[in-house]
Amino acid sequence: MERRNFLKQAIVTAAGSALLPGLVSGRSFWEEQQPLLIDTKIQGRTFSHFWSKCIGAGRAGEAFRPGSPWLEQLQFTKKHCGFEYCRFHGIFHDDMSVYQGGVYNWLRVDDLINRILKTGMKPFVELSFFPREIAGGTSTAFWWKANVSPPADFSKWAQLVTNFTKHCIEKFGQREVSTWYFEVWNEPNQKAMWDGSKSQYFAMYKATAQAIKAVSPELKVGGPATSNFVGDGRFDGETEDKSKILTGGTEDLDSLQWKGVWIQDFLDYCKREQAPVDFISTHPYPTDFPYNNSKGRTRSSDATLKDLQWLRAVVDKSAFPKAEIHLTEWGTSSSGRDAMHDALPPAAFIVKANVDSIGLADSLSYWSFTDCGEEGIGGQGFSGGFGLLNHQGIAKPSFHAYRMLHALGDELLYNKDGIVVTRHKSTQKLTTLVYNYPTAVKTAPPFGAADTVDSTLKQGEPRNFTFKLMNTNKDARFNVEILDKENGNALYAWKQAGNPDSLAGDQLKTMQQMAMAVKEEQVLSSNVGVLLISKTLQPWDVMLIDETV
Numbered sequence: 001m002e003r004r005n006f007l008k009q010a011i012v013t014a015a016g017s018a019l020l021p022g023l024v025s026g027r028s029f030w031e032e033q034q035p036l037l038i039d040t041k042i043q044g045r046t047f048s049h050f051w052s053k054c055i056g057a058g059r060a061g062e063a064f065r066p067g068s069p070w071l072e073q074l075q076f077t078k079k080h081c082g083f084e085y086c087r088f089h090g091i092f093h094d095d096m097s098v099y100q101g102g103v104y105n106w107l108r109v110d111d112l113i114n115r116i117l118k119t120g121m122k123p124f125v126e127l128s129f130f131p132r133e134i135a136g137g138t139s140t141a142f143w144w145k146a147n148v149s150p151p152a153d154f155s156k157w158a159q160l161v162t163n164f165t166k167h168c169i170e171k172f173g174q175r176e177v178s179t180w181y182f183e184v185w186n187e188p189n190q191k192a193m194w195d196g197s198k199s200q201y202f203a204m205y206k207a208t209a210q211a212i213k214a215v216s217p218e219l220k221v222g223g224p225a226t227s228n229f230v231g232d233g234r235f236d237g238e239t240e241d242k243s244k245i246l247t248g249g250t251e252d253l254d255s256l257q258w259k260g261v262w263i264q265d266f267l268d269y270c271k272r273e274q275a276p277v278d279f280i281s282t283h284p285y286p287t288d289f290p291y292n293n294s295k296g297r298t299r300s301s302d303a304t305l306k307d308l309q310w311l312r313a314v315v316d317k318s319a320f321p322k323a324e325i326h327l328t329e330w331g332t333s334s335s336g337r338d339a340m341h342d343a344l345p346p347a348a349f350i351v352k353a354n355v356d357s358i359g360l361a362d363s364l365s366y367w368s369f370t371d372c373g374e375e376g377i378g379g380q381g382f383s384g385g386f387g388l389l390n391h392q393g394i395a396k397p398s399f400h401a402y403r404m405l406h407a408l409g410d411e412l413l414y415n416k417d418g419i420v421v422t423r424h425k426s427t428q429k430l431t432t433l434v435y436n437y438p439t440a441v442k443t444a445p446p447f448g449a450a451d452t453v454d455s456t457l458k459q460g461e462p463r464n465f466t467f468k469l470m471n472t473n474k475d476a477r478f479n480v481e482i483l484d485k486e487n488g489n490a491l492y493a494w495k496q497a498g499n500p501d502s503l504a505g506d507q508l509k510t511m512q513q514m515a516m517a518v519k520e521e522q523v524l525s526s527n528v529g530v531l532l533i534s535k536t537l538q539p540w541d542v543m544l545i546d547e548t549v
Contacts, residue, residue, distance in 0.1 A: 035532060036419075036467035040430055044411030044423050051354040051405050053363035054085040054124050056329055056386070058373025059144070061095040062088075063112050069372055073389050075119045077369045081388070081399070082406040086116050087124035087328055087365060089186055092131055092160065093146055099131040099160055106167050113172065124181045124328065124365075126225070127161065127208060134160065139195035150196040154207040161208050165215040177219065183281050183328060184208045184223040189235050189261045197238040198262060205266075206275040213276050222279035224266045225328060229284055229307050231256025247288040247297075254300045260284075260311055264318075271319035279324035279362070280315055284308065286353075286444040289334040298333070298444040301437065304353040308360040325360070329367040331386065333447045336373075342382040342390070342491045343453045345445040347397035347483060348437045348540045353444075354405060355420050355433070358412065366402065381494050381503065392508060394490045395515040400483045404544040407431050419467060429547040430472060436463045436537040457485065460539030469531040473547070475524055478531065481544040482519040490515035 055077065063070045077083060092098050096108045116123050129146040130136075134156045137149030151157065168177045188194035188201040201224065209221045226235075231253065232246040246256060260282050270277045286303035300306075308327070315323055332338070332346045340346060354364060370393075371385030382390055388399040409422035409431050420433040438460020446452055486492055493514045494500070503511055523545075525531040537543060 034466075035534070037470055038414045038419075038421055038467055039470045040413060040421065040423065041471040042413060044409075044413045044425075046410060046425070047358050047412050048362070049082070049406065049408070049410070050358075050361050050363050051350075051366075051402065052082045052084060054087055054326070054328065054365035055081070055083040055388075056365055056368035057086045057088040058368055058370070059090040059093065059142075059146075060088050060109075060112055061090060061093060061144070062373055063115060064108065069391075069393055070370065071115055071119070073370045073372065073393050074116070074121070076393065077388060077399070078119045078121055080406070081402040083369070083402075084121060085124040085181065085363070085365075086119075086121050086369075087126055087183070089126060090129055090144075090146055091125060091127065092164075093129050093144070094132050095144070098164070099133060101133070104160070104163050104167070106164070106171070109164075109167075110171060113168075117172075122176075122180055124183065124326075126183045126186055126328070128185050130157070131160070137195060141192050148193055148195050150194070150200050150204060154204050157204065158207045158211040161211040162215060165212050165219065169216060174216065174218070178216065180220070181279065181326065182212055182219060182221045183225050183279075183326075184221065186225050187227040187283065188224060189226045189240065191240060198235075198265065199238060201262075202266065202269045202273075206270075206273055209276045220278040220324075222277055222281055222323070222326065224262050225281045225283075226261035226263070227283050227285075228287065228289055228334065229258045229260055229282075229303075229310075230288065231258045235261045253288070253297060254303075258299070258303070258307065258310070260307070260314070263311065263314055267314070267318040267320060277320045277323050279326050280311070280320075281326045281328045282311070283329035283334070283367075284311075284327055285330060285332075285334045287333050287447060298446050300442055301349070301352065301444055302356060303444060304330070304364075305356045305360075308357045308364075312360050324362040326363045326365070327361055328363070328365050330364050331367050332445045334367070335384070335447060336386055337384045338447050339382075339384045339449050339453050340445045340447060340456070341384050341386060341398070342396055343445075343457070344397045344483075344485060344489050344491070344540045345453075345456050347401040347542055348435045349445050350398055350401040351405060351433060351435045351542055352418075352437045355415055358415065366398070381500060382491055390490070392503060392512075394494075394508075394512050395488075396491070397483060397489050400488050400518060401542065404433055404481070404483070404542060407544060407546055408433060418463070419465065421469065427549055428473075429549055430469060430476075430478075430545075431547065432469070432533075432545040434465050434533075434535070434537065434543040434545070436460070436539055436541050438539040441539075453491075457540065462536050462538050464534070464536045465543075466534040467532075469525070469533070470529070472525040472529045472531050474527050474529045476529075476531070477548045478523050478525070479544075479546050479548055480521040480523055481546070482521075482537075483542045484519065484538060485540075488515065488518035 135147035136151035371387035
């Protein structure tokens with residue numbers, strides 16, 4: 001591979017005040033279009049960055065692999081995307097050595113939590129899986145043999161949880177641990193993750209939650225951590241009944257009535273048994289994994305919004321209306337071999353799904369921050385892994401989506417038709433996010449291989465966004481960033497370089513820089529405080545307009 005292919009520079013323009021004040025134009029300067037007027041001095045609606053609350057991180061033991069970039073990539077993601085919590089599988093897995101011969105050992109757990117805390121993040125503790133000596137059978141999940149067979153009784157498990165909770169408070173302090181979340185298990189509705197029944201899980205949840213609260217009532221515990229919503233009754237019974245699956249033979253997936261798995265039964269059980277519930281968790285992927293992934297089928301582009309509306313209504317009507325809602329895994333699909341994860345369309349989908357769902361949840365946690373996790377690690381530079389970064393730390397377009405969402409303010413001024421205008425309460429500066437999720441595309445980005453990515457990129461039409469931000473600061477400077485097919489798109493740069501299997505040295509550094517290099521411009525508001533934006537975005541493009549201080 002010729003070296004010059006790796007030295008190709010991404011297009012970056014920084015025109016500053018050389019641009020006409022108040023104009024970012026992708027059209028003829030004299031072409032007329034009546035602009036949308038948005039008043040930036042209105043009273044805004046305070047909202048939380050629930051997209052930045054938590055990020056997935058594979059399994060606990062991945063942090064200790066020799067030469068692993070896990071911690072470095074976590075720090076990088078925290079720096080740019082602002083994630084507050086980190087969730088991972090297997091804190092009690094055998095490779096963490098927490099329970100052997102009835103003896104507890106917290107050295108590796110302490111090391112992991114310390115590493116997370118040093119990044120400025122906190123652990124979102126997923127209580128899984130059974131140590132071999134506690135498991136009730138030999139059923140395992142993943143290649144690394146996570147023990148998923150529930151024991152006949154949960155006394156040893158409850159004692160493990162009790163000792164773990166006490167240790168955390170002794171080691172990290174009551175004030176710190178009371179800010180963490182303790183989630184009971186991962187996707188117990190899936191036989192591969194829980195080789196037991198729904199009732200057995202509920203009993204285990206009760207034993208776990210009571211053990212935690214007995215140590216400290218201030219600690220936050222929740223569940224049931226079930227997998228993606230379903231459009232049929234396959235999980236209505238004690239175990240999955242595949243004869244009730246409807247999606248395989250349904251032409252229009254959105255004609256089905258989608259609902260969360262076990263959620264209502266879980267809430268009813270906890271009310272009846274007086275089991276504590278501080279938060280509800282589930283995984284609203286917009287697909288029916290694994291039944292439709294092989295066909296590349298996804299649900300509607302507003303599936304996440306509808307799922308969260310359903311969940312919000314169910315919790316509000318339950319005996320636990322104040323319970324927080326944490327969606328502890330989410331993305332375009334739950335497959336670690338989905339080429340779409342590496343491409344541009346998910347960035348626009350991530351932005352759309354999140355800004356559409358403002359106010360409905362306390363977190364919507366992307367799975368995951370890196371491809372160096374072991375569920376879907378691949379040998380090539382881009383192999384469809386879950387991560388915002390590939391295994392060599394190269395940022396994907398989805399990374400930019402979270403970076404741009406993180407840049408938004410905390411007061412919502414406008415949110416409609418692909419334009420989100422916010423204000424920062426502390427500084428009064430303005431930050432706007434604009435995205436072109438093609439109206440012709442009615443579904444979430446489809447699961448698939450490289451040809452699916454190529455065909456999806458060709459869907460939709462360019463869209464002109466013309467609007468005026470009124471009553472801005474006079475002569476204010478705004479930085480404009482555009483994520484598009486050629487800028488900030490690592491997959492495009494990688495293909496231009498000849499799809500190398502691996503990169504090293506200067507080649508890797510150059511590719512990492514190109515992946516971060518979105519198109520940039522600068523623009524000024526007028527001397528009467530008006531910022532005119534007139535820009536044509538291609539399908540899947542995302543634009544950030546951020547006032548500099």
